[in-house]
Amino acid sequence: MAESSIQEKPYFCPNCRSNRVKFNMVTMYSQPFLKDAVTGMVDSTDEPVAVDEQEPNIQCRVCGFTGNEMRFIKQAEREPRG
Known part of the structure; x- marks a missing residue:
């Protein structure tokens, strides 16, 4: 399973400009599946990757x-914590 590594640099939210400490890393997964063409029911699924x-x-x-x-x-670099 692939993992993104986050940099050890300060963050600052460019939107609300109040958060420097609370963040989530958002990852994407692909999960193959097969559907019945007539009923639309899911026939089978594989593990997410x-x-x-x-x-x-x-x-x-x-x-x-x-x-x-x-x-x-970049936002943290523009507005460093004093």
């Missing part, structure tokens, strides 16, 4: 904004 991503998506746990990691890092 993580989608390999170049850069993790980060979600602010204060306002819910989601964006790529560099947006959060």
Whole structure:
């Protein structure tokens, strides 16, 4: 299973501009399945597989904004904690 690694740099939410500590890393999975063409019922499913991503998506746990990691890092660089 692929894992995105997050950088050890400060974040600052570019949307609410109040959060520097509470975040979620958002990952995507692909899960193959087969459906019956007539009834629409799911016939079978396979195990979910993580989608390999170049850069993790980060979600602010204060306002819910989601964006790529560099947006959060760049915002922290523009407005460093004094």
